[in-house]
Amino acid sequence: MIRSLRSSTLLHRRPVFSFRRDLTTLGLRREDPKRIWERRTALTPDAIKGLLSEPSQADQLQVEVESCGRRCFSDQLYAQAGAKIVPSLSGDVDVVLGIKEPPLEDVHKLIASGKEGKERKWMMFSHTHKGQTYNTPLLAAFLSPSKGQILIDHELLTAPSTGKDGRPTRARVAAFGWYAGAVGAGEALSMTGIALLKRGIASPLLHLARPYAAGTLAEFKASLRKCGEIVRSSPASETNGQGPIVIGVTGAGNVSTGAKEMLDELNVEWVKAEDLAGLRDAPNNRMYACMIPTSSYIVGKSGAAYDRTAYYKSPDQYKSLFAEKIAPYLTTIINGVGWSSTFPRTISNSDLPLFLGASDEGQKQKLVAVQDITCDKEGGLEFVNQFTTIDEPYFEGPGGILISSIDILPTELAADASAHFSSKILPYVRMALFPDTEGDKAGEEDTLQRAKIVDRGELLEPHRWLLPRAEAWSSNSTSSVSPDTSTLAQDGVKGVRQGTKKKVLLLGSGLVAGPAVEVFAARSDVHLAVASNNLSEAKSHIKDRSNVEAICFDVGDEIALGEAVAASDVVVSLLPAPMHPQVAKHCIDHSKHLVTASYVSPEMKALDQAAKEKDVILLGECGLDPGIDSMAAMRILDRVKRERKKVTSFVSWCGGLPEPSASNVPLRYKFSWSPKAVLTAAQNDAHYKMNNEIVKIPGDELLSRHFPEVKLWPELPLEGLANRDSMPYAEKYGLGEVEGLKDLFRGTLRYQGFSTLLESFRRLGLLRSDLLKSVPENWEEFLSLSIARQVGYDKALRGDEVSKILSELIGGEKVQSDALKALRWFSLLPSHSSNSISSIPLPNLRSPVPIDLFAHLLSHKLAYQPGERDTCLLHHSFTLSPSSGEEGKEEKVTASLLHYGDESSSAMSVTVGKTLAFAALRVLDGQVRDRGVTGPYEREVWEGTLDSLESVGVVVKEEWN
Structure with missing residues (x-):
C-alpha cells in the first residue's frame, strides 16, 4: 500500500517521497493430508471476511488459505471472502493458523522460505506441552537456531473463570469438547444398535445414522428426535434378558454436556445413579440415561465417603466401585472423564469379572458398548487398549463389548464444530495479528501470552523442562557429544543417541527397501545411509530427500563394513539371512543395535551372550512372516493373559501372492521378494501338531504333503505348506506346554496348484x-x-x-x-x-x-507387470478356554490381514520394509529395553510397531467370538 509523508516540516526540509508499508499476513493451513477425515478449519470464510472488512485493519491485512478439497468449507468460499488461495503458504506469513499439528516437513519448509529471523506465530493444538515424545521433533523445529518462531497452543488459551466450588480458576476459551461429546454420544448410540443386534436384539438405534452422515448438527438432532419417537411408539418386546437400554455418561465438563444434550434430543428418561439397579424390569420401549457423578463410585479405601478436595489432594487413598455399583446396570458407557496415573482407574482389568458374563443372580451381562471420548488408551478404562478411526469405529473387547475410541470426533460435524471454534478463537487470532491494536485488550493479551510455549525460538516457563528432550531431537545441534538420554526416555528406557542426527545404516537396496527408506526419511532427526553394491539402485532411493545418502561398498569388505557400522546408531539389514551373523559381529564389536526381518538362526542365537555383554539388541523377525504374524499373535495373547484364559489351539497362515487377476501364470505366483528365498522355504523341514498328533515332514516331502485346500477367504482358492518348526512357538508366544495344545501350526499360503508344480x-x-x-x-x-x-x-x-x-x-x-x-x-x-x-x-x-x-x-x-498388484495375507485362529477351575464356554479368536499393493509399492515391500523400519525406529528412540538376540515378542516392540503400521493402512483385524 502506498503512503505519502505529509508533514509540512518534512516537505520543506527534504523532497517528498512515498513507500510501501508491509502487509500483515495470516496463513490458514490445510490439515495434514494423512488425516483423511480431518475436515475442520480454525477460521470460517465468514470470519475471514469479517477480519478483512474491519476498518482498523482492512488495508493492513492479507490472508492466504492453502487449497484443500477435503476442508468443510470450499476454496471458492474463502476466495469470495477475500482470501488468496495458494498451493502452500508463502514465507511472508506472519501468523500460521491450523487445528492439529502440521507435518514436520511443512514447518521446516515454511521456516526456510521466510527471511532470516522473521518473527512468525504458529497457532495450533501442538500436542507438545505435556512432553509427548512423538511430537518432540515438532517442538524442536521452533527452537533455536530457528529464529523468530513463536508457538501458541490452542489448548493453553485460558481466561479467568469461576469453578464449581465458587473459587476463581481459568477455563479454556477455544475447544471442541462439546462437539466431541455430542458426536461421541451419536457414535455410542449407533454402536449400541449394532452391539444389541449381535446379541439377537433389534433396536431402533440400529437405524440411527452416524453423525457424519447427517452432515449438520441440526440434521443430526432431528434424526435423534425421530429415533426417540420410534422408541416410544414401539410396543414393549422380548429383550432376551437384556432389559431396557440404559446409557451412563461420566464426566462433568463440556464433553459430558454435549453428550447430555444429544441424549435429551433422543428424549431419554434421566435417572440417578442409585436408581440404576431398579431398571432391570423396566419396559424396553423406553431409554434411560444417567449422568454419573464421581461421588457415586469413588470411595475412600478406608470406607470414607467421597470428598472432592481430599480426593484431588490424595487420590491414592481412594478406589473406584464403578464395576460393582454402576457397570452391571448399563447398556452403554459414554466416558467423558479424563484420567492420570495418580488417580484410581474407573474400571481396571481386574474389575472386569464383576460385570462380564452372567451375574450371581442369573442376569445376563448388560454392558454391550463403550464410547471412550477421552481416548485415554489403557487409562481410566484400562480395557480400552486400542484407538479406533471413523473408518473403523469400534473393536470387540472383553465379553464381546464393542469399544470405540476415536480422537477426532468433532470432525464428523466439521462445519458446525469449525464455526463454533472459529467464533471463540477469532479475538486471539486478531490479537496475534495486531498486538498493538488500540482498546482494552489486556485480558486477551494475557490469555495469548499464557498460551505461548515458544517465544522467538526459546522455551518459556513453565515449559523449560522440555528443553533436554527438544535438544535431544534437534536436527540442528552441532554437538558431537551424546548427553545422557534418561530425560527423553519413558519408563526408564534409555535412548540411543542425542545431539546430532540419529544415524541408520540400511544394508541392501532391493525389492523391499523403498518403503523402509520412506519411513526413515520422514523423520527429520534421522540420517539414513543406504549401503549397496549397486550404487545406482541405492541412489534411486534418495530422490529429493536431504537426509538420505547412498553408499557403495561390498558387504564382504570387512574393513568397510566395520567402518559403516561404527558410524551408525542402528543397523538395519535387508541382506540374505546367512550374512546376518557377519554383520551382527561388527554390531557387537562397536556396540550398535541390529534389526532384521529374518528368522533368528542358530548362528545368530549363538551371539546372544556377547550382545548382552555389550548392551546390544540383535532384533530379528521384524517383517511380515516372521514379523507382523508374531506381533499380531502377541497382541491377542496379551489380552488372553489379562483375561486369565488358556489357549488350546493355535493355527496360523501367512503368504504373499499376486492378486487373482495377475496369477494366470505357471505356479500361479509372482515374485515381490527374493525368489531363492521362496524356493528354499519350500524345502524346509516342518514340525507341528494338528488334531493332537505331532507331525514331522522332511524337507524333500514338504511339497508333496501340502494342504490342498485352505478355506480362509471365499474368493481365494488357497492351499498351504507347513512352515518350518512350529513347536518352539509354544514357548515364544507363551502358549503353555505343547501337550496341552490340540493344534500348534504355522503355514504358508499359496494358490492351488503351486505345490504340485513346484x-x-x-x-x-x-x-x-x-x-x-x-x-x-x-x-x-x-x-x-x-x-x-x-x-x-x-x-x-x-x-x-x-x-x-x-x-x-x-x-x-x-x-x-x-x-x-x-x-x-x-x-x-x-x-x-x-x-x-x-x-x-x-x-x-x-x-x-x-x-x-x-x-x-x-x-x-514371474515379475510383476505394470498395473499388477500383489497381496499379503495373514490369518491367526485361536481357540480359548477358561483357566483351570473357572467356568465358561470355549471361545474362538481370529486375527486377519489382507493388504494389497499399489502402483508405488508392493504389499510385500510395505509389510516387510515398513515393519522393519518402524521396529528399528523404536530401537533407535530407546523404546526397547530388551538386549541380546530376540524377536518381536515383547510389548515394547510389537505394540508400537503395530500402531505405526495401522497409521499407514496395514491393519490386522481381530474378531472375538
Whole structure:
C-alpha cells in the first residue's frame, strides 16, 4: 500500500517521497493430508471476511488459505471472502493458523522460505506441552537456531473463570469438547444398535445414522428426535434378558454436556445413579440415561465417603466401585472423564469379572458398548487398549463389548464444530495479528501470552523442562557429544543417541527397501545411509530427500563394513539371512543395535551372550512372516493373559501372492521378494501338531504333503505348506506346554496348484543347491543337465532322452502335462510359444547352482507387470478356554490381514520394509529395553510397531467370538 509523508516540516526540509508499508499476513493451513477425515478449519470464510472488512485493519491485512478439497468449507468460499488461495503458504506469513499439528516437513519448509529471523506465530493444538515424545521433533523445529518462531497452543488459551466450588480458576476459551461429546454420544448410540443386534436384539438405534452422515448438527438432532419417537411408539418386546437400554455418561465438563444434550434430543428418561439397579424390569420401549457423578463410585479405601478436595489432594487413598455399583446396570458407557496415573482407574482389568458374563443372580451381562471420548488408551478404562478411526469405529473387547475410541470426533460435524471454534478463537487470532491494536485488550493479551510455549525460538516457563528432550531431537545441534538420554526416555528406557542426527545404516537396496527408506526419511532427526553394491539402485532411493545418502561398498569388505557400522546408531539389514551373523559381529564389536526381518538362526542365537555383554539388541523377525504374524499373535495373547484364559489351539497362515487377476501364470505366483528365498522355504523341514498328533515332514516331502485346500477367504482358492518348526512357538508366544495344545501350526499360503508344480520342478533337480558339473550354455541345457544328474548321467541329455526321463521323474498324466506346459512357457523345453524368454541370458556364474539359476529365471519371467498388484495375507485362529477351575464356554479368536499393493509399492515391500523400519525406529528412540538376540515378542516392540503400521493402512483385524 502506498503512503505519502505529509508533514509540512518534512516537505520543506527534504523532497517528498512515498513507500510501501508491509502487509500483515495470516496463513490458514490445510490439515495434514494423512488425516483423511480431518475436515475442520480454525477460521470460517465468514470470519475471514469479517477480519478483512474491519476498518482498523482492512488495508493492513492479507490472508492466504492453502487449497484443500477435503476442508468443510470450499476454496471458492474463502476466495469470495477475500482470501488468496495458494498451493502452500508463502514465507511472508506472519501468523500460521491450523487445528492439529502440521507435518514436520511443512514447518521446516515454511521456516526456510521466510527471511532470516522473521518473527512468525504458529497457532495450533501442538500436542507438545505435556512432553509427548512423538511430537518432540515438532517442538524442536521452533527452537533455536530457528529464529523468530513463536508457538501458541490452542489448548493453553485460558481466561479467568469461576469453578464449581465458587473459587476463581481459568477455563479454556477455544475447544471442541462439546462437539466431541455430542458426536461421541451419536457414535455410542449407533454402536449400541449394532452391539444389541449381535446379541439377537433389534433396536431402533440400529437405524440411527452416524453423525457424519447427517452432515449438520441440526440434521443430526432431528434424526435423534425421530429415533426417540420410534422408541416410544414401539410396543414393549422380548429383550432376551437384556432389559431396557440404559446409557451412563461420566464426566462433568463440556464433553459430558454435549453428550447430555444429544441424549435429551433422543428424549431419554434421566435417572440417578442409585436408581440404576431398579431398571432391570423396566419396559424396553423406553431409554434411560444417567449422568454419573464421581461421588457415586469413588470411595475412600478406608470406607470414607467421597470428598472432592481430599480426593484431588490424595487420590491414592481412594478406589473406584464403578464395576460393582454402576457397570452391571448399563447398556452403554459414554466416558467423558479424563484420567492420570495418580488417580484410581474407573474400571481396571481386574474389575472386569464383576460385570462380564452372567451375574450371581442369573442376569445376563448388560454392558454391550463403550464410547471412550477421552481416548485415554489403557487409562481410566484400562480395557480400552486400542484407538479406533471413523473408518473403523469400534473393536470387540472383553465379553464381546464393542469399544470405540476415536480422537477426532468433532470432525464428523466439521462445519458446525469449525464455526463454533472459529467464533471463540477469532479475538486471539486478531490479537496475534495486531498486538498493538488500540482498546482494552489486556485480558486477551494475557490469555495469548499464557498460551505461548515458544517465544522467538526459546522455551518459556513453565515449559523449560522440555528443553533436554527438544535438544535431544534437534536436527540442528552441532554437538558431537551424546548427553545422557534418561530425560527423553519413558519408563526408564534409555535412548540411543542425542545431539546430532540419529544415524541408520540400511544394508541392501532391493525389492523391499523403498518403503523402509520412506519411513526413515520422514523423520527429520534421522540420517539414513543406504549401503549397496549397486550404487545406482541405492541412489534411486534418495530422490529429493536431504537426509538420505547412498553408499557403495561390498558387504564382504570387512574393513568397510566395520567402518559403516561404527558410524551408525542402528543397523538395519535387508541382506540374505546367512550374512546376518557377519554383520551382527561388527554390531557387537562397536556396540550398535541390529534389526532384521529374518528368522533368528542358530548362528545368530549363538551371539546372544556377547550382545548382552555389550548392551546390544540383535532384533530379528521384524517383517511380515516372521514379523507382523508374531506381533499380531502377541497382541491377542496379551489380552488372553489379562483375561486369565488358556489357549488350546493355535493355527496360523501367512503368504504373499499376486492378486487373482495377475496369477494366470505357471505356479500361479509372482515374485515381490527374493525368489531363492521362496524356493528354499519350500524345502524346509516342518514340525507341528494338528488334531493332537505331532507331525514331522522332511524337507524333500514338504511339497508333496501340502494342504490342498485352505478355506480362509471365499474368493481365494488357497492351499498351504507347513512352515518350518512350529513347536518352539509354544514357548515364544507363551502358549503353555505343547501337550496341552490340540493344534500348534504355522503355514504358508499359496494358490492351488503351486505345490504340485513346484514338486515336479524339485524332482527334475531344479531346486538343488549343489553345483552342476558343467556350465550350461542356455536354458534348455540347464534343464537337461539338471535332469541328467537326477538319473545319474554325467553329461547333458539329448532332446528325445529329456522327454522320456521327464515322464519317469514326474508321475501322473495331468501332473506331467502341467509340468511340460510350464517348462515350455519358461523356455526350458523347445516351444513355438510367443512367451519365449530367449532374451533372458543366463547369469554369469562360475559355479552354476540349479536353485540360483532357476531363481534368476523366475525373477524375470514371474515379475510383476505394470498395473499388477500383489497381496499379503495373514490369518491367526485361536481357540480359548477358561483357566483351570473357572467356568465358561470355549471361545474362538481370529486375527486377519489382507493388504494389497499399489502402483508405488508392493504389499510385500510395505509389510516387510515398513515393519522393519518402524521396529528399528523404536530401537533407535530407546523404546526397547530388551538386549541380546530376540524377536518381536515383547510389548515394547510389537505394540508400537503395530500402531505405526495401522497409521499407514496395514491393519490386522481381530474378531472375538
